Amino acid sequence: EAVRAVGTQLCPALGIAIPVGKDSMSMRTVWNEGGESRSVTAPLSLIVSAFAPVTDVRAALTPELRRDAGETALLLIDLGAGQNRLGASCLAQVYGQLGSQPPDLDDPDRLRGFFDAVATLRSGGKLLAYHDRSDGGLLVTLLEMAFAGGCGLAIDVPGRDPVAALFSEELGAVVQVRVADVAAVEAAFAQQGLGATVHRIGRPVPGDRVRFRHTGAIVFEESRTTLRGIWAETTHAMAGLRDDVACADEEQSQRCDDEDPGLQVSLSFDPNHDVAAALLGGRSRPRVAILREQGVNGQVEMAAAFDRAGFESVDVHMSDLLAGRIDLGGFRGLAACGGFSYGDVLGAGEGWAKSILFHPAVRRQFMDFFARPNTFALGVCNGCQMMSGLKEIIPGAQHWPRFVRNRSEQFEARLALVQIQHSPSIFFTGMEGSRLPIAVAHGEGRAEMVSPIERDALEAAGLVAARYVDHQGRVTERYPDNPSGSPAGMTALTTPDGRVTILMPHPERVFRNVQLSWRPAGWGQWQGQGDDSPWMRLFRNARVWVASSG
Helix, strand or coil: CHHHHHHHHHHHHHCCCCCCCCCCCCCEEEEEECCEEEEEECCCCCCCCCCCCCCCHHHCCCCCCCCCCCCEEEEEEECCCCCCCCCCCHHHHHCCCCCCCCCCCCCHHHHHHHHHHHHHHHHCCCCCEEEECCCCHHHHHHHHHHHHHCCEEEEECCCCCHHHHHHCCCCEEEEEEEHHHHHHHHHHHHHCCCHHHEEEEEEEECCCEEEEEECCEEEEEEEHHHHHHHHCHHHHHHHHHHCCHHHHHHHHHHHCCCCCCCCCCECCCCCCCCCCHHHHCCCCCCEEEEEECCCECCHHHHHHHHHHCCCEEEEEEHHHHHCCCCCHHHCCEEEECCECHHHHCCCHHHHHHHHHHCCHHHHHHHHHHHHCCCCEEEEECHHHHHHHCCHHHCCCCCCCCEEECCCCCCCEEEEEEEEECCCCCHHHCCCCCCEEEEEEEECCCEEECCCHHHHHHHHHCCCEEEEEECCCCCECCCCCCCCCCCHHHEEEEECCCCCEEEECCEHHHCCEHHHCCCCCCCCCCCCCCCCECCCHHHHHHHHHHHHHHC
C-alpha cells in the first residue's frame, strides 16, 4: 500500500520521481509483545531522501527571525486545513500514547501549490524567514525560530483546540514577512487555491518572553532562554557523556545566557573596496602553489580564493615534490591546505611535516623557498599543523606552538568569531581590530606551547595574528566560542617579517558571502550585490604585497 501510494499516486501528482531505491519489501521485522512473538513482513516505515538542483544558493531561507526589518508578522500556512491530527505526534509519545489518526498528505495539489507560492514569494524578496512545521508541531517551530533570532514572541493560537493547534505535526510552515507585504503574501497563496490555509498568528517582539494566547487568554508564557535550555537538555546530556564534561557545561551555560547577544561582527575596513584593483590593473598573475597531501580536501576552495585575488593557482601534490616533478623555485606563494591528511590520524599534520624534514632534497626546496625575501606562505587547518611542524626551517617561527587535540576531545565544525590582531602578517594588513565569523573544521586545533617562556616571547613579538573572541568581543578560552581551547584564544600566528602565516580556521571556505552559514543581513544580499566576503581581503592583501615586493 505504501509503494502504491507513493509510487503511483503521490509522485506522478507532484511531477517527481524516485530514481533508485533499496528493495526492502522482503524485510521481516520481529519483536516480542506481551510474551508473544510478532512479525511484519516489509518495513515499518518509508524514508525518502530528497534531492534537487539548486540554481542559486543565495536564495536560501532560514528560520532566523529578522529583527532589523521593521514591523513584521508571522504567518502559518496550514496544509492540514485545520485538522490538527495528533496521532504518532511527539505529544502523544510523551504521554505514552499512539493515537488513532496521524497527519497525512491529503492533497498533492495543495503541496505543489504551496511550493510554487513560496518560490514566487522568495524570488520577490517577500519572505524574511521560513521554518517547516515538523517534529513537535507549531509550538516547537516558533520557539526554534525565536532561538535563532534571539527575540521574544507574541502569538495568537488559531483553531478551537489550542493543544492540538500547538502540537499537531500537520504539513505546513511558518513564514516571517513585513507587515506591508502581508496582503501580497496572502494573495500569492490564494492564487494557488490556498487562501484559506494562511493564518496571521502573531509577531516577533523584543526581549526574552514568549507568550501564546488563545481567544485572548494566555495559555503559555515563559522565558525564551529557559525554554532553550530545556530544548537542549538532551544534547547537553549526550555531550557530557561523549565529550569533555566542562566544555559541555560551558556550551549549555551559553545557551541559557539571556544576555548573550549572539555573533557580533565589526569591521575596521570597507569590504567593498578592492585593495588590489587600483594597483594591479592588467598585470600578470603570479604563481602560487596550492599544496596538498593524501587526504587533503581544501585545495579547490584555496585555489579559487587565490585565483579570484589575481594569482595563478597551481595544484601541487606532495608526490610531485618528492618525485622531483615540480620545484618550488618557480612560485611566489605557497598555500598548505586543510583536510584530513593520512586519514586524519592523530598528529597527521606533523607526519606531513616530517615527510618534508626527513627528505633532504625536499627539505632544501622548502628552506630555499622560505629564505627568499619575495615569497609568502599560508598554512590553514591541517596545513597550519603541518607548517608549525616546519618551524625549524621557517625564519622567525621558532616560538610557534604545536597543535594538538581540541579541549572538547571532538572534531569541531562550526562558525566561530575571531578578532584580527595587530601583527606583521602581510595577509591581515588593514584588517586589524575586525571581528569576523569564520568556518572552523578541525580535531587538533589547540595551540600547545613548549613553555611559558616560549608563549611570552611569542606574545612580546606581536606574532599572534588572530584570536577567538566571545559574542561580546572579549578574547576567550571558553567553549564553544574558543572551539579548540587554545590559550588566550590564539588561532593565527605569523613571522616577524609577516611573510608566513598559519591559522587554524578556514578563510578559503568563506571568501564569498554565500559560503557563510550565517552572516549579517547586510552582507551580500542574494539579489546579486556584494558577492565577496570581508575574508577576500586576506587573499588580495597577498596579491598587493607581491606587486609591491618586486
